Amino acid sequence: MEQILGPAVPSSRAVLRPIGIQDVVITGGPLARWQRINHEASIPLGLEQMERSGALPNLRRAGGEGDGPFQGYRFQDSDLYKQLEAIAWEHVRAPQPLYAEFAEQAAAVLERAQRPDGYLNSHYQVVKPDKIYAELEYSHEMYCAGHLLQAAVAAARAGIGDGLLAVARRLAGHLVEVFLTGGNDGIDGHAEVETALVELYRLTGERTYLELAGNLIDSRGKGLIADSGMGMLYAQDHLPVRDADTPVGHAVRQLYLESGIVDVYLETGDESLLExxxxxxxxxxxTKTYITGGNGSxxxxxAFGERYELPPDRAYSESCAAIAGIHWNWRLLLATGQGRYADLIERTLYNAFAASTSADGVRFFYVNPLQRRDDLVEDAYLGRRREWFACACCPPNIMRLVASLSGYVATKTESGLQVHQYVPGTVQAGEGAPARLKIDTDYPWDGLIRVTVEEAPAGEWELALRIPAWSESTLAGLSWDEPGDARPAQPGEDGYFRIRRQWRHGETVELRLDLTPRHTYxxxxxxxxxxxxAIERGPLVYCFEQADQARGVEVDDLALSPGARLRVVPVANLEGVGRTVLIETEAAAVDQPRGGLPYTSQPFAAGTLVTATAVPYFQWDNRDGGTMRVWLPLA
Amino acid sequence: MEQILGPAVPSSRAVLRPIGIQDVVITGGPLARWQRINHEASIPLGLEQMERSGALPNLRRAGGEGDGPFQGYRFQDSDLYKQLEAIAWEHVRAPQPLYAEFAEQAAAVLERAQRPDGYLNSHYQVVKPDKIYAELEYSHEMYCAGHLLQAAVAAARAGIGDGLLAVARRLAGHLVEVFLTGGNDGIDGHAEVETALVELYRLTGERTYLELAGNLIDSRGKGLIADSGMGMLYAQDHLPVRDADTPVGHAVRQLYLESGIVDVYLETGDESLLExxxxxxxxxxxTKTYITGGNGSxxxxxAFGERYELPPDRAYSESCAAIAGIHWNWRLLLATGQGRYADLIERTLYNAFAASTSADGVRFFYVNPLQRRDDLVEDAYLGRRREWFACACCPPNIMRLVASLSGYVATKTESGLQVHQYVPGTVQAGEGAPARLKIDTDYPWDGLIRVTVEEAPAGEWELALRIPAWSESTLAGLSWDEPGDARPAQPGEDGYFRIRRQWRHGETVELRLDLTPRHTYxxxxxxxxxxxxAIERGPLVYCFEQADQARGVEVDDLALSPGARLRVVPVANLEGVGRTVLIETEAAAVDQPRGGLPYTSQPFAAGTLVTATAVPYFQWDNRDGGTMRVWLPLA
Incomplete structure (x- = not known):
């Protein structure tokens, strides 16, 4: 079987097949920047934290080394597993002896910590050995196991961390013995293991893993998860998955669960799961997605809120939810081939997700609001980005996604290649396959994308390029046409512009996406x-930060006129931010006096005209920590 | 000293002096209805719950009777204390042998439960005797003590529950020994005991109670309260009270603390506390008050949120916060004589507070949002009103306020009477004082208020009538003028319309408050x-409930035109609701289709005209549990 080095490698039932990390090279633009920062700053910080935060010491303790107290949350192990997954993908992308060493040492710690029967969870082994699998509603035992399985699959694909896979298989075997064949009908309160079990099945062919994943999904909604005190919706146990119409409860749980559901569909063909x-x-x-692609209100x-409950200031939009959403969308894209899923990946990636990390890669948001007022910013999970968190689920999760980003760029079918995300670099169809594309672009700062066929297989094949739904008028220029003969690039219903032909080396498609900045209501x-x-340009949502406004102009006083022109202002190196494109516009500055109850018999009046400046949302909070707004009132 | 039977009876430093519950009789209107329902339905339910919820059994257990498990939260005792306070005030208003019996039995239970040294808290005595005063950040020990002190003061004033006062004094003495003279600088994470200690000082003259209250207030903001995991603002320990500019953290805690602060000012004259x-x-x-007068975003x-963070759907606006707010405003009113505090009492009373209880008095809201969407209403603290709660702080708190409502109607000075809240009934200045008013009104349904001087003291004295800030044009007719010669009633800067004269028996002032319904922005x-x-009429905030709309008109589709006329529609008995005044208006019904991301390049279009009907907010959720909105979009 062909080796695809990347996350989520489904069976042939997928409409599209992934192209591995080793076959896509990103050479520039924000994604390359994020990968460089991840490599140089975030991952080293994360590896250091594996000692400091207790993740590795806890597991050593479980293996009989040392006797310090258990540190952190009961799901502390999962930080290490996500970190291991991050370095595995990073090792495929940009190998480092350090990564292999770390993975090897971690594998040894895990081997020692694992019980002879396969069970492995440092919190329960050290702190609560009598409660193993007895409080699944909040124990996170299977959640942690899932992250270990994913790390082991990644490490096996990357060829590092010998022994990790064996640990993972013993643990998965233990889960199968207890929960599939052993008659224990428990379900973890935090979904995650489902998608992981399917991935381990894909790697190993061991069908009981897939069966257990399917069972866990089918068992939800029968009241098998005790109320952890967070109510019935929190862990998505309120309805069988086939009956639930809307995502509810803890957002990350719902979104990981969905990945598992689509994964099981991809392997079993159970259409009711996909539906x-x-x-x-x-x-x-x-009804429940922020303009940034974030989820959780x-x-x-x-948690997800009610339909249309999307407050910008109190948005939760957890960084992990953005990641989980991208995982789900990717599986839906593979399952259906529909561009709307790649569209949402792009929106989430460039906004809710990218905002999670500071420009220098060493500070992270847990929560990604769309508004910050200038009082009370000391809240631990709001305020500024932080280096680490007591509950540090997000930083290593961010690192594993960034390390695997090139796996989300393109896919292939029997008869063609599909480009979903536009990055400068190269894409090749995989081991030995002759198709190879070169992509030249300054996206997302510029809308011109030049795709050159550097190698082509014999015979007709199809190149499919996603036309984002936001691109009002897209032009395509084809190198085999007359010069300058660009034409409207009409996408199919699935959102892709397709060219099927017998390609010759060096032929080029020039796509011009419409980056006119736009007002969005x-x-x-x-x-x-x-x-x-709000203001958007291409895939980027903009925001107004206090740092960019003229002296005396307060972001909270601004009101926008939809008629005002939006001026694009490229900046080579905005201090603290780096390369960007700002947008300037006329706005009204409206100062409504304060005093007495803020409820009056007259609506507020128009204000004086000023220039207001917006910056891409993903680049916010890299200056002074002042006011920020994605949405501005209409004048 | 004159016996004033009511809550908060400050020293002579108060600008206004309260008039006790025994001297104000409310004979009609919503307040009389609430008192009747409280008497007939709520209090009986509450007394029953004192057994069922564990409050009394826990205390019996602490006294060595029985050996059942401790039930409920660590502050379960406080439910009983608030319930006792409720029946004490109710006993003044409408005596019942049942109340005296219950208070006597409860006093006996408390006597048996109290330790010889005066300590009393069933949770810590039964469950955690080794942690007494060791975890004050969340123990609620002083909070519970405060409610006991208040109950004992009320019972002493009402002449029931012999023995309660002795228990309270022993407990207060124990607090004094530990925290005033004993060198323990701990503070309870939940303020409450401060205002209670001052009240007990007022009743008993024991000055150490006042000193301890002052000390506890002065000790805040020095980091003496450990972080209970809720952050620095939660328990108002982030800044010394004299330095804090804005209410923060847990709303009920902040508001109870403020009552204590004003109470200490009233007894010590420390102006910096009042300021x-x-x-x-x-x-x-x-910046932090809902149009309903509710607090907590x-x-x-x-908790309070940031300035201007006032979401209607996720409003917390806890019923207890409304009560605590009324307590604070009442003390500020006594301390300053300014009508703005009585204005806010009225707003909170008729809206945020009154909405807490169902029309039949046996169901309660813990949380009082200004909007309900029609999905996911099963949330324990949202959704419909409930008979009781695991954390049942609100229901007995509601009962004690309703039982004492007549204490908030009027005040007196050396030279006059002040009417703050308009109710049909009688007000007399107190024991032996000759002044007696009769008030005839159908307020708040109608704006005509007729105040008749039934008895008048000799010499000149002043009648002061509050003119609510919302009354755009108020007229006053005086019985000693020519008939029909009503004049504009111009209030002073403090918000009161004053008439100073030598009153004769039977003289009348007719006030016509402006009840024209109004649009509020x-x-x-x-x-x-x-x-x-939003729509208001008089003190009542209105809301749109699905139950009142024509078939096919969805509340969530409505948009209001500020030019549309508001028609007043009195209804003698709206099913489930009782007497009310509805408001009808033309509105646009705008249906924006759903599908894809809810962010588009065009604002929504105008809709078709329909009639929309609004009902007073305090009467909501007495029908089918459908959609509700206080705020409607502008068309």
């Missing part, structure tokens, strides 16, 4: 941003 | 209701 997941996706997109329970049922407008 | 409390009041009113931490910095308008 229910798509139904919830459609509801989520229409409530701090309380880190919210659906009228989104109460929290009614009467507001 | 800081007024400063925070002004900030709270301008976040479920997370049951939010300050432009309140993001969550931007572009919206």
């Amino acid at each position: 229910c997941s798509v139904r919830r996706w459609e509801d989520m997109v229409a 409530r701090h309380d329970g880190e 919210p659906h009228r049922r989104i109460d929290a941003v009614r009467g507001c407008v | 800081c409390s007024v400063r925070r009041w002004e900030d709270m009113v301008a 976040r479920h997370d931490g049951e 939010p300050h432009r910095r309140i993001d969550a209701v931007r572009g919206c308008v």
